[in-house]
Amino acid sequence: MNIRTAFALLLLTLAAPAWGAPGVLSADVPATNLQRVVLQAGAGEAVVTVSGDDAIHVQLDLHQDERSFLGLFHWLSASTTRDLAGATLQKSLKDGVLTLSLAYPSGESRSDVKQRWTLMLPARLALEAGMDAGRLEIDGVQGGVQARLGAGDVTIRSPGGPIKAQVSAGRLHVISDSAQPGALSLHSSFGLAVLSLNGKYYGPPEQHGFMSSFHFFGNSVTQQAGGKDDMDLKVTAGLADLRVGPLGNFKDYHDVFKDDAK
Numbered sequence: 001m002n003i004r005t006a007f008a009l010l011l012l013t014l015a016a017p018a019w020g021a022p023g024v025l026s027a028d029v030p031a032t033n034l035q036r037v038v039l040q041a042g043a044g045e046a047v048v049t050v051s052g053d054d055a056i057h058v059q060l061d062l063h064q065d066e067r068s069f070l071g072l073f074h075w076l077s078a079s080t081t082r083d084l085a086g087a088t089l090q091k092s093l094k095d096g097v098l099t100l101s102l103a104y105p106s107g108e109s110r111s112d113v114k115q116r117w118t119l120m121l122p123a124r125l126a127l128e129a130g131m132d133a134g135r136l137e138i139d140g141v142q143g144g145v146q147a148r149l150g151a152g153d154v155t156i157r158s159p160g161g162p163i164k165a166q167v168s169a170g171r172l173h174v175i176s177d178s179a180q181p182g183a184l185s186l187h188s189s190f191g192l193a194v195l196s197l198n199g200k201y202y203g204p205p206e207q208h209g210f211m212s213s214f215h216f217f218g219n220s221v222t223q224q225a226g227g228k229d230d231m232d233l234k235v236t237a238g239l240a241d242l243r244v245g246p247l248g249n250f251k252d253y254h255d256v257f258k259d260d261a262k
Contacts, residue, residue: 023062025089025102030055033096036126036143037119040101043133044115050140051120058100060089061116080110123159157259163231172233172240175259180227181244188218190237195221196257199248206252 031054039046051057064084083104092099100119104110114134121127126144129136133151140159147154147165154167160178186193194203202221225244233240243257 023084023087025060025062025087027058027089027091027100028055029058029091029093029098031122031125034093034098034125035096036098036128037121038097038099039117039119039127039129040099041117041129041131041136042102042109042113042115043111043131044117045135046115046117046119046129046131046137048117048119048121048127048129048136048138048141050123054122056098056122056125057120058089059118060102061118062087062102063114063116064110064112079106079108080112082106083108083110084113126161160229162229163233165232166234167236167238167240169237170235171238172235174231174233174242175257176229176231176242176244178227178229178244180229181225182227182230184223184225184231184242184244185220186222186233186240186242187220188235188238188240190216190218191235191239192253193219193221193233193235193240194253194256195223195241196243196245196247196250197223197225198245199250201248201250201252201254203253 037056062084064080083106086105088103090101090103102115121141123140123142127138127141128146129138130148131150135152136147136149136154138145138147139157142159142161144161145156145158145163145165147156149167149170151169153171154165154173156163156165156174158176158178160176163174163176165172165174181197184195184197186195202223204219231242233242241256247257
């Protein structure tokens, strides 16, 4: 083998994608005497649904991403690999609140690890979920929902209960079947905020033409429905949409309120 061939093989080896071995952490916690579950997640994905028993079930899948240089050289961080091998699922219980989080032996946060949380809890419990970035989906929780996401998409489907959610950049999509909606407030600083309340539309008229996708100045929507389930949605840059009750036959932004996942 000549020097040129050996060098070419070395470049191919360095350019080949490197993948870290995934890690899986899980836990089951009785929900007796619990009132609230707090989820503290990094970047990735979190799916929260209702459990079939009086317990909290959580699974956390971790995947180490490769680092790269100029798209040619790929490698795995050795320090991240060591942290991933020693990662633990932290469960803190205090005053009826269960807090779930990820901890590494080094105490560092790892941007090159994607987290995928799968959480099931009794519908009666309140949920407080926070993520740095990615996708957060919450379905069936009726004890009250608080959600915060840095960048990405949040989808909440609730049979009832208060909702407070905030996204810095992305979309906040909420569907509530509450029979007692209360004070409803939506705000987008740079984007669009729209409300469907029992079949009636509230928000700016839908734009058409070239400028239809631009909402530079944002808007706010507020309605008082008289019930106990208050809902407060805020997006700094992006779309905030809330549907309470059945979807009517109005035309403005009608497709925004649909639940495409079902």
